[in-house]
Amino acid sequence: MSETLFRVMLRLQIKPGMEQEFERVWLEVGDSVTTHPANLGQWLARDGDEKGVYHIMSDWVDEPRFREFETSERHLEHRKKLHPYRSGGSMSTMHIVAHLPGTAGCAPAEAATHEAWEAAR
Template sequence: MTDQVFRVMLRMEIRPGMEDDFEKVWREVGDSVTGHPANLGQWLSRSAEENGIYYIVSDWLDEPRFRAFETSDRHLEHRKKLHPYRSGGSMTTMHVVAALAGAAGPAR
């Protein structure tokens, strides 16, 4: 049920010239997030408008389980591996209240 999905969006500012390495490391350590039993998926997007800006979106079964992951050793190790590439960023959290599939989306 989509109204139970908890979504996290990170805005990552990556140091100039480190974008390719950041993407590579993100792929390498991604299973520390997606392997968590409460994680529904994770996406990495590069801004089409701002150099060095990335967005990471992850969906979770609910907020309490995300918060438990956020303070876990597993997450701290994940962050430690990505930290050298960051020059700044922010986090936004939200509850998904509705979802509509587009015509080109997966079959219903």
């Protein structure tokens, strides 16, 4: 298995009327993910087309370290806190094979991911 940057993308359908509460709780419990030594950051995005749909992107130094986190007690507790807001969802995983920075450069939230990507190359 290639030791490359690993990205996890979740698609979550949130129960109607619970979107703001979901966003608040996601921000409150996010450090249970971002403080893991292998996590490079995560992003929460509200879908522009589908009401109540959110996407969470999370970058990891490699897949084995993510899988270690995925089965940890820390992750199970995190999921329990967000589960009441979900009515459905899915997960996609991917290995980043290339990164082309845009003309505007890296936003502060992306700087650590970019640096990790460069270091891993």
